[in-house]
Structure formats: structure tokens, C-alpha cells
Amino acid sequence: MTLEEVVRYVESLPHVKRKGTEAQPAWYVHDRLVVRQQDSQTLVIRVPLSRRESLLEEYPDTFGVPPRMEAHHKVEAYLEQAEPQAVRTAIDLAWEMQCRTSGSP
Template identity: 35%
Template sequence: MDLGELHELATSFDGVTRTTREGRARWELGGRLIAREVDATQVVVRVPFDLRDQLVLQHPDVFSVPRRFASHMLVVAALDSDDPDTRGALEEAVAGAWELQRHE
């Protein structure tokens, strides 16, 4: 998956728009973060803690939680992972982010 495909995925959810901050893409719902570009191969996705733990456990080649994000509802996703279900895992993460943000 690349950033273009992530854009298509994220904006397929009702109300999600792409913005840019400091030259990097962000996907938001009503100004609330869904995902943001780290670099060409990584994004940060805002997900509930329980989903974050599940994603890291089920797809350790795709998702990680750097120490600085341990107390935040954030997970880093590797777009270039060799996991055969990278797309499905990212769909689950973005759906979780959308659900979280549409209710806040």
C-alpha cells in the first residue's frame, strides 16, 4: 500500500478529508485526526487502546507503538509491510479511527 491508496481508503469514510500540515498529509474528520503521514512508508493512526493492542498482536509486521505513543491512542502503521493482509489491517485501523472520531 502507498499513501495514494491510503488516501483513497481514508476518504472513503463519510466526512474524512485530507489536509496538509508542515508538508505532510493528514486525514481528519471534523478537524479530528484519523491518520497522518510520518513518511512515504509510515502513517500514524488514532485508534482506541483496545483496537491498538489487537492490531499490534495480530499484525506485528504492520503495527507498532513507539514508547512516546504508549499513553496515547496512536499506532504506527508500516505501509510497505510484507504482511499479506496489510490492506485489511489498515482498513480495520482506519475504520476504528473513524468510529472513534465520529463519536467524540
């Protein structure tokens, strides 16, 4: 999956706004993080903890959780080996979680 595909997908979701920097863009819903580019091949996606393990088990080559993120609602997605549908699913989970938290769809 390419970063361009990620950008097209996340920016197609309602209420998503691009922020961050040129080198590390990030996309938010109502000022709450959905996804951020970590480096040229890695994304950080905010996902519910209740769904994180199932994503890791189902797509072990797509997602990982480094020690610094274990206590957070986040996964890393590795674009070079990522299954596109898995990344879209994680982004959808993040978007839904952030919309619920903000109180609007």
C-alpha cells in the same frame, strides 16, 4: 500497501477532510485526527486504546507503537510490509472513534 491506496480509502469515508501539509498530509473527521502521513512509508493512525493491543498482536509486521506514542491512542503503520486489510481496519476504528467523539456518524 501504497500511500495512494490509503488516500483513496480514507477519502472515501464520510466527513473526512484532508489537512496537514504537502509533506505530511493528515485526514480528519470534524477536526479530529484519523490518520497522518509520518514519512514516505509510515502512517500514524489514531485507534482506541481498547483495540490497540489486539491490532499489534494480530498484525505485528503492520503496526507498532514507539515509546513516544505509548500513552496516546495511536499506532504507526509501516506501509512497506502492511497488510492492506489491517490498515483499513485501523482507519475504520479511528474514523468510528472520531465520529462517536464528535457526536455524529
